[in-house]
Amino acid sequence: MEALRIEGLKKKFGETEVIRELSFSVPEHSVFGFIGKNGAGKTTTMKMILGLLKPDAGKIQVFGESVSYGETKTNRFTGYLPDVPEFYSYMTASEYLRLCGEIAGLASGEIRRRSAELLELVGLTDNKKRVGGYSRGMKQRLGIAQALLGNPRLLICDEPTSALDPVGRKEILDILFKLKGRTTVIFSTHILTDVERICDRVGVLSEGRIVLSGEMEALKKQYAQDKVMMEFPKEKQEEVLAVLKAQHLEPLHTEVVEPSLEKLFLEVI
Incomplete structure (x- = not known):
């Protein structure tokens, strides 16, 4: 099954055409590397997938359901990690996840269970430090835990390693690698070695279009x-x-x- 399908997507800001005739699909349970230079339109595309930005043309489907601007019904399938996640600095990781779970309408028992599982996954178990004292890498890890709290079928990560040191990058990539087979991951980046390490499929975005896409190994052979x-x-x-x-x-x-x-x-x- 396809987790995501995009057909003929277009988006302009003023006279600048950022996305032009963008089409690609992402199979369920794959780790998809969405590659492009800074300013290529990766974040713009992700915001349209989330229904936060209105396309000028084209259509987007998440698990077969159409995405509509301002109507986020398809976001029940989706977890999102922005490139710079923001938190309430006075909270601990557990407190923050509890707040997010309550806002999402999860039962208290489910929040406790999922929070414990996810904090262990991202290496923040028993961390009593306030989020305001976290490093950039720790914040990214907490962001992944928050994005996974609702057990999404699709996880969208926007440049999750771009501003991290080598240790922080490795920690994030290790976490995303562990998700293979458990959820579908779309991982946008311009750091190509990160994509080679964890992705099984790639799409290269250039001048608003996909200019190369497919399975990683098949492309290398081709x-x-x-x-x-x-x-x-x-x-x-x-x-x-x-x-x-x-x-x-x-x-x-x-x-x-x-x-x-x-x-x-x-x-x-």
Whole structure:
């Protein structure tokens, strides 16, 4: 089943066309890397998926139901982590999740159970510190817990690692990796190594359109080059090199060259 389908989406701000004829889909239970340069339109697209921004044209479906601007019925399927989540600084993580659960109408027992599970998942169990004293990475982890509180079928993360140090990035990626198979994740970023690490599908956004999309491994095979690395025992190497030398061919280096996501990204944009 498709968790998300977008067809012919368009959005302008004044005379600037940010999204033009955007179409792609995300299968259920996949981890989808939504890739693009800063300003490519990733956040604009996510806000339209959430019904917070009105498209000029096109349609969006979440688990087969149409998204309408200002009507957030499809958001019952969705958890959202903005790029800079905001919290009440005087609360602890448990207090904040309890507040979010009450606003969402969850039963008190369900709030306690889900909060305990999620704080363990994000590594904030028994943390009595007020959120105002959290590091950026800790806030991102709490943001993931809040986004997952309602047990969403679709989790949308907008640039969750962009401003983190290497340790913080690893912590967030490890958490998102654990969600594979449990929910569908859309992970927007311009950090390509993060996508290679956890995503099984990608879509590259450039000039308001998807210019490359598909399964990660299939794309790498599709764009693979005819370059090969060969390794021989030392005695055999000498024979091979002797043959090559006789033909006036002296290789300086040989190896298999698998296309990286960075190379594909630069090529398609």
